[in-house]
Amino acid sequence: MDASKSKNLCSCGCEIEPITFGQTQRFPQRCSECTRLKKIRDDHKQEAISLREKIERLLPPLYRGAHLRDLSRQLRARILKLPPTKGLLLYGPPGVGKTHTMCALMRLYRLKRLERFRIARFVYDDLCLEIRDTYRKGGSERELVKRCRDVDKLIIEDVGTTVGTGSQESDFSLRTLLLILDYRLEHCKPTFITSNKSVEELGKSFDERVASRLYQACEIIPVSGKDKRKRGPENFVEKS
Ligand SMILES: Nc1ncnc2c1ncn2[C@@H]1O[C@H](COP(=O)(O)OP(=O)(O)OP(=O)(O)O)[C@@H](O)[C@H]1O
Ligand SMILES: [Mg+2]
Ligand SMILES: [Zn+2]
Structure with missing residues (x-):
């Protein structure tokens, strides 16, 4: 040759x-x-590498594998029908898959290449603690609240779950949630919430104004079933 x-x-x-x-x-x-x-x-x-990194930054390790195909057909259909300005409130007992569902949805939003959504996820009590902390350290609480206001998709996990049913949230907690919800509603930005309390119960522990805004801001879906933390294949959602 x-x-x-x-x-x-x-x-x-x-x-x-x-x-x-x-x-x-x-x-x-x-x-x-x-x-x-x-x-x-x-x-x-x-x-693909940069998308995987973005998903890893957004979702905690336990939920990185969460996918809409894990959900029942009914729940998946309801979630996929959400209008772009409508948020979601999933409520129900512990371990039924509310966070898993939210994380699956956020994975979908993150993978939408054209929209390039800005997404933030907070656990509500952590958010309140962080806001207080920055305030105490002389920083501006506004910055964190501003971030919650500005992102395209905001997930707030476990709203109202550390205060027992029938007990009142603090004024600070009420004010924080109202500030965020009001702004996002006025600017047609969807908020995604998980809670162990129904809207009526959240209305009692926060304030009626919170309940009223949640009805308008979110598609409200009760999630029931067995506690999936008690492992066993029969505990996972049937793919009906
Ligand atoms: N459809 C599913 N497929 C696979 N794993 C699931 C599914 N739903 C939930 N899980 C897993 O079960 C565990 C509990 O689910 P998850 O944390 O979403 O419950 P939760 O409803 O948010 O509970 P809590 O109210 O205590 O926050 C998690 O490890 C989660 O990844
Ligand atoms: Mg959860
Ligand atoms: Zn060649």
């Missing part, structure tokens, strides 16, 4: 065109078509 010829052939069999630098010529590893295809493959790989 003629070695000088084989050097200028791409693995696909096409001839490789030389690149000229001043007086010298260099033969790239691939023909121009293979170079173009490799760039497309590399770009896709890079995009």
Whole structure:
């Protein structure tokens, strides 16, 4: 075989065109078509890596595998029908899959390439603690509240769950939730909430104004079933 010829052939069999630098010529590893295809493959790989990193930043490790296909057909259909400005309130007993469902939905939003949603997820009590902390340290509580207001999709987990049924939330907690809900409602930005309390119960522990806003801001879906933390295949949602 003629070695000088084989050097200028791409693995696909096409001839490789030389690149000229001043007086010298260099033969790239691939023909121009293979170079173009490799760039497309590399770009896709890079995009997949960056999406995986974004999902890892957004979702806690336990829920990174959460996927809409894990849900019952009915629940999946209701969630997929949500208008873009409507949020979701999932309520029910512990371990029935509220957080899993939210995380599956957020994975879907994150994967939507064209929309590039800004998404933030907080556990409500952590959020209140952080806001208080920044305030105490002389920072501005507004920054965190502003972040909750500005993102396209806001998830607030476990709203009202550390105060027992019938007990009152603090003024600070009420004010924080109202500030966030009001702004997001006025600006047609959806809020996604999980809670162990129904809207009526949240109305009692926060305030009627909170309940009223939740009715308007969210599609309200009760989630029932067995506690999936008590492992066993029969505990997972039937794919009806
Ligand atoms: N459909 C499902 N498929 C697979 N795993 C699930 C499913 N639903 C829930 N799980 C798993 O079961 C466990 C409990 O679910 P999850 O944390 O979503 O419950 P929860 O309703 O949010 O409970 P809590 O009210 O205590 O916050 C998690 O480890 C979760 O990943
Ligand atoms: Mg949860
Ligand atoms: Zn080639």
